[in-house]
Amino acid sequence: MTQVTVWNEFRHERHxxxxxxxxxxxxxxxxADALSEAGFETQTATLDEPDHGLTEAVLDDTDVLTWWGHAAHDAVGEEIVDRVCERVREGMGLIVLHSGHYSKPFTRLMGSSCSLKWREAAETERLxxxxxxxxxxxxxxxxxxxxxxxxxxxxxxxxxxxTLVFTSWFEGGEVFRSGCCYRRGNGRIFYFRPGHETYPIYHDESIQQVIANAVAWAAPGDGPTPNFGNNESIEAIDGSDDRTVH
Amino acid sequence: MTQVTVWNEFRHERHxxxxxxxxxxxxxxxxADALSEAGFETQTATLDEPDHGLTEAVLDDTDVLTWWGHAAHDAVGEEIVDRVCERVREGMGLIVLHSGHYSKPFTRLMGSSCSLKWREAAETERLxxxxxxxxxxxxxxxxxxxxxxxxxxxxxxxxxxxTLVFTSWFEGGEVFRSGCCYRRGNGRIFYFRPGHETYPIYHDESIQQVIANAVAWAAPGDGPTPNFGNNESIEAIDGSDDRTVH
Amino acid sequence: MTQVTVWNEFRHERHxxxxxxxxxxxxxxxxADALSEAGFETQTATLDEPDHGLTEAVLDDTDVLTWWGHAAHDAVGEEIVDRVCERVREGMGLIVLHSGHYSKPFTRLMGSSCSLKWREAAETERLxxxxxxxxxxxxxxxxxxxxxxxxxxxxxxxxxxxTLVFTSWFEGGEVFRSGCCYRRGNGRIFYFRPGHETYPIYHDESIQQVIANAVAWAAPGDGPTPNFGNNESIEAIDGSDDRTVH
Amino acid sequence: MTQVTVWNEFRHERHxxxxxxxxxxxxxxxxADALSEAGFETQTATLDEPDHGLTEAVLDDTDVLTWWGHAAHDAVGEEIVDRVCERVREGMGLIVLHSGHYSKPFTRLMGSSCSLKWREAAETERLxxxxxxxxxxxxxxxxxxxxxxxxxxxxxxxxxxxTLVFTSWFEGGEVFRSGCCYRRGNGRIFYFRPGHETYPIYHDESIQQVIANAVAWAAPGDGPTPNFGNNESIEAIDGSDDRTVH
Incomplete structure (x- = not known):
């Protein structure tokens, strides 16, 4: 059974x-409730827990990590960011939600600024x-x-x-690539745009459906773990076994 | 100097x-006037000319072909479609405009239906x-x-x-991938959405700029012409020259 | 349970x-035996059956079609090719094997020649x-x-x-993109290179594993069936309901 | 005229x-000599110069930066890495050569480990x-x-x-994606595999040709510089000007 850890900054809600x-x-x-109902085994982790709740033990029990952060990206420690990125490269799935576009794990795995335009105007969006x-x-x-x-x-x-799965239309005149698939190392990453702390978007059933689909898609497979580094010892191919190995 | 042939169905305008x-x-x-002004050598060809204006001789002098059709896609002969697709695979650039999404050369090179939603409501578009x-x-x-x-x-x-270069926003609530790059064989293809027979869109300077950019991008390069078929005669690699060639 | 139809030209084996x-x-x-053992429900179809074994009824019971052909691509009727391509666009998975690269369904769905180099020399391949x-x-x-x-x-x-999943190395000095994923319409396509009528490659367990994986990957999902054509009737967005619909 | 800065670790050659x-x-x-001959304006920069030779002034005069490093990736200062990555996102081209796969700018822009297998056996490569x-x-x-x-x-x-432009075959049995195109921000990146400090590979005319082609391809264009951040002030679309902007 796929195990999901739902990570949240969890500060707006308290303050x-x-x-x-x-x-x-x-x-x-x-x-987490929506994902449990969809049949996943879930746990949660938040910024102000020790190790932000993302200890090695927790990640050992995590097939897919979902990430929501907004105002405190900088408060996420470098060691935990390295740990998360390393796990993704080893195969852990990562679902990045909404303002998580600016989170350290996402920007580091993308290698780009992940900047965008934004406006808070309670306008209509169509994905x-x-x-x-x-x-x-x-x-x-x-x-x-x-x-x-x-x-x-x-x-x-x-x-x-x-793969670009969704593109959003906004009432005020903009478009946005709002559902984006990536691979990094053996891991799969999905960025999904919707969600904001003051709109009840994660209560929406269609949005919950997409997040559940993304978790299923991002769950690690059973592909080979690559060997890296000096490959002198590879079994010789006929005809090339006479080469001089330095 | 890049030579462009501008193809048009040219029936709406006459009727x-x-x-x-x-x-x-x-x-x-x-x-064609806009492309001439942008520094390209241009000629035109239309549906009701012999061979639809696309004789072998004309295509010999064509680096990039632009295509506008709408109501008479079926009137384009199979032989000419084969000729155009073959030239694209040999390296000729192809710029498909607006309702050309349903043209025979484009659907054949894409391998998909190229269907879409449409509405004539004179609404605002943002690319x-x-x-x-x-x-x-x-x-x-x-x-x-x-x-x-x-x-x-x-x-x-x-x-x-x-590569997805443009995405359109429409006032009525839709989005559209409106600038799309492809390769087929040695040739480059760009689909560009804007343009309609009753709106003066090809008089717009920005639209003309994009079409000129696309022509420059799609012009054939000087890459290798692949050899296909039986490859027995390839020069032997050390160590593999003792293999039995059937 | 995913239903697979295994199609074969089935002439070499008889002659x-x-x-x-x-x-x-x-x-x-x-x-088919390997896929049955992997847990799929399988049936077979061959060229010399009526409709090449691919009646509408058979395709109604097909989630994924695998295709092996070599010497008789031209004998496949246009109507059946249209039927197969249409089913793929509607969501049926298609696994194209080895010399099927030149089959009518594959070349038509790709929009390119699908040509390549080949050599029969019983040489080592590494995927x-x-x-x-x-x-x-x-x-x-x-x-x-x-x-x-x-x-x-x-x-x-x-x-x-x-997505490029496999690349092959050949003893004689060539490389080849030997495992290639595509989408056309709602359908998923996987081209997989290995296999030849005189080598026992489809008896190899790793090759069988990949084909089974590909079938699972290509099985149709439950995504939306797009509506195409005139979209006048879309529910009005606030603020755009005053537009003139022609 | 495109200005190229050729960066080299330049330690092996001296020691x-x-x-x-x-x-x-x-x-x-x-x-640099090969690129000058190909018609580019060139300068060089090396690790042991102040700022590794990559001052803001030098980068102001750089359209495309080529990067060769091997044994001293860690000696490249964080500030300079940030500077280079920022310039790439603003549009500067970057050509990463051979062991530069492990350089800080490349791994940071890719977001992955960029690990690989290697073997020094003076074997034949075909790109x-x-x-x-x-x-x-x-x-x-x-x-x-x-x-x-x-x-x-x-x-x-x-x-x-x-875009994958080249794939390498190696005598010992491996393949490698040896010519890889990327975009990050407004900048274009090309990774090109060949080159090693003890083989005269950069004296090879075909290799020089590819590097020159890559420089031409990666030179910055004249596309729009995106505006990021709060977008309240966008000109209102008809029908949406009554929305409440927070």
């Missing part, structure tokens, strides 16, 4: 009444499915409509995704 | 007064630059705005582009 | 003793895993070695794959 | 007689052109053969390239 009304127990609880044949679009209509969304607009400074 | 007012001499003349570092975006602002456009919406049933 | 010794009942039986994090590489070592293989070499005239 | 015999003035001088229609393959044969090369083998732990 801001508007946010607390939407997510009284924290964004992570709403996401159009661009690749209906991709498993992350399973069970979704041609588009998901959100009545009140924060706008994120292009240019989104990311590497071109391996 | 429909509304279109004739916008393009009295035909869409091809407006595009956002998704890849500002791509040469087809040279000299363009962050977006190009067209006041009155026909809407094209996703799902656009194309193979995922090698 | 050539050398082939019959390796595949006495036909290549399709060996592949290196390029994307160890892709599900088609599950359970496979860093490379699969085949002692006696027909060589296929680059330039392989295909569109750049969406 | 190792074998290397000094192949590159008496340093690898950078051989590369096959995979995309003959790409400008980096201009003027090159179907493959470039190097008699004595260090082997680099897959798995090469990089993000899947936007």
């Amino acid at each position: 801001d009444n508007t946010v607390a009304e939407v997510y009284p127990e924290g964004i992570h609880i709403v996401i 159009w499915v661009i690749e209906p044949g991709h498993p992350i679009a399973d069970g979704v209509d041609e588009y998901i409509e959100l009545d009140d969304a924060e706008m994120y607009g292009e240019r989104f400074d990311i590497p071109a995704p391996d | 429909d007064n509304t279109v004739a007012e916008v393009y009295p001499e035909g869409i091809h003349i407006v595009i 956002w630059v998704i890849e500002p570092g791509h040469p087809i975006a040279d000299g363009v602002d962050e977006y190009i705005e067209l006041d009155d456009a026909e809407m094209y919406g996703e799902r656009f049933d194309i193979p995922a582009p090698d | 050539d003793n050398t082939v019959a010794e390796v595949y006495p009942e036909g290549i399709h039986i060996v592949i 290196w895993v390029i994307e160890p994090g892709h599900p088609i590489a599950d359970g496979v070592d860093e490379y699969i070695e085949l002692d006696d293989a027909e060589m296929y070499g680059e330039r392989f005239d295909i569109p750049a794959p969406d | 190792d007689n074998t290397v000094a015999e192949v590159y008496p003035e340093g690898i950078h001088i051989v590369i 096959w052109v995979i995309e003959p229609g790409h400008p980096i393959a201009d003027g090159v044969d179907e493959y470039i053969e190097l008699d004595d090369a260090e082997m680099y083998g897959e798995r090469f732990d990089i993000p899947a390239p936007d």
Whole structure:
């Protein structure tokens, strides 16, 4: 059974009444509950726990990590960032949500600034499915409509995704690549745009469906673990066994 | 000097007064004039000429072919379609414009239906630059705005582009991958969405700039012409010359 | 349960003793048996059956179609080719094997010549895993070695794959993109190089594993079926309901 | 005229007689001379200069930076790495050569380990052109053969390239994606495998041709400089000007 760790910065919810009304127990609880209901084994971790809740032991029990952060990206320690990125390269899935675009793990795995345009105007967003044949679009209509969304607009400074699953339309005139698949090392990464601390977006069933699909897609497989480094000892191919190995 | 052949169906302009007012001499003349001014050597070809104007001799003098068709895709003969596709695979550039998404050369080179949603509502379109570092975006602002456009919406049933340069936003609620790069054989293909027979879109300077950029990008290079078929005669590699060649 | 139809030209095996010794009942039986053992529900279809065994009823019961053809590509009727391509665009998976690179369904879905270099010299092939994090590489070592293989070499005239899972090394000096993923419409396509009528390659367990992985990957999902065409009736977005719809 | 800065670690050549015999003035001088002859304006910079020769003033005069490093990647200061990566995102081209796969700028821009297999056995390498229609393959044969090369083998732990131009075959049994295009921000990056301090590979005319092609391809264009951040002030779209901007 796929094990998911739902990570949340979990500060807005404790210090801001508007946010607390939407997510009284924290964004992570709403996401974890939805994923449990979808059949995953879930645990949560938050910034202000020791090791931000992401000890080696917790990550040993994590097939897929979801990440929501916003105001305290800098408070995430370098050691934990290295640990998370290393796990991704070893095969752990990573689902990066909304303002997590600026998180240390995501920007480091992308190698780009991950900057974008934004506007808080409670405007309509439509997430159009661009690749209906991709498993992350399973069970979704041609588009998901959100009545009140924060706008994120292009240019989104990311590497071109391996697969672009969703593109968002915003009432105010912008578009955004809002569902992006990547591989880094043996691990799979999905960036998914929707979500904001003051809009109840993670309560939306279609959004929950996409996150569950993404977790299933990002779960580690059983492919080979590459050997790196000096490869002198490879079994000789006929005809090349007479070469001089320095 | 790069030689461009501007192909046009050229029927709307001769039979429909509304279109004739916008393009009295035909869409091809407006595009060819813009490309001449941009420094390319241009000629035109239209559906009702012999061989649709695309004789072997004309194609011998064509580095890049631009294609606009709409109502008479089926009138394009199979032999000419084969000829065009073959030239593309040999290295000729192909720029497919607007309703050319349903043309025989484009659908055949894509291998997909190239279907889409559309609506004629004279609504606002914004073409956002998704890849500002791509040469087809040279000299363009962050977006190009067209006041009155026909809407094209996703799902656009194309193979995922090698590079996605533009994505369009439409007032009515849709998005569209409106600038898409592909390679087929040695040839480069660019699909560019804007343009409609009753809106003066090919008179727009930014649109002309993009088409000129695309022509420059799609012009054939000097890469190797692959040899295909039985490769018995390849020069032996040390150590493998003792193999039995059947 | 995923239903697989294993298609085979099935002529070499009936007319050539050398082939019959390796595949006495036909290549399709060996592949179908391996897929049954891997847990798929399988049926077979061959060229000389009515409709080449690919009636609408058979395709109604097909989630994934595997295709092996070599000497008789031209004998496959246009109507059946259209039917297969249409099913792929609707979501059916397609696994194209070895000399199927020149089959009508594959070349039509690719839009390119799919030409390559080849040599029959019973030379060593190594299929290196390029994307160890892709599900088609599950359970496979860093490379699969085949002692006696027909060589296929680059330039392989295909569109750049969406994902390149394997690249082959050949003793005689060539390389080849031997495991290539594509999407067309809602369907997933995997081209897999190994296999030849006179080498027992489909008896190899690693090769069987990859084909089974590919079938699982290509099985249709539950994504949206796009609506194409005139989209006047889309529910109005706030603020755009005053537009004139022609 | 495109301005190139050729960066070299330049330590092997000064401390190792074998290397000094192949590159008496340093690898950078051989590369810079070849690029000058190809028509570029060149300068050089090396590790042991102040700021590693990469001051803001030098980078102001740099359209494309080429990078060769091997034994002293860690000696490159963080500030200079940040500076180089920032320039790439702003549009500067970057050509990373051979053992530069492990350099700080490259690994940081890729977001992956960039690990690989290697073997020093003076074996034959063939660089096959995979995309003959790409400008980096201009003027090159179907493959470039190097008699004595260090082997680099897959798995090469990089993000899947936007375009794969070359794949190498090695006598000992490995393959390698040896010519890889990427974009990061507005900048273009090309990784090119050949080159080793004890083999005269940068004296090879075909290799020089590819590096010159890559410089031409990577030179910055004139695309838009994206605006990032709060986008409240965007000109209102008809129908959305009544939204509440927070």
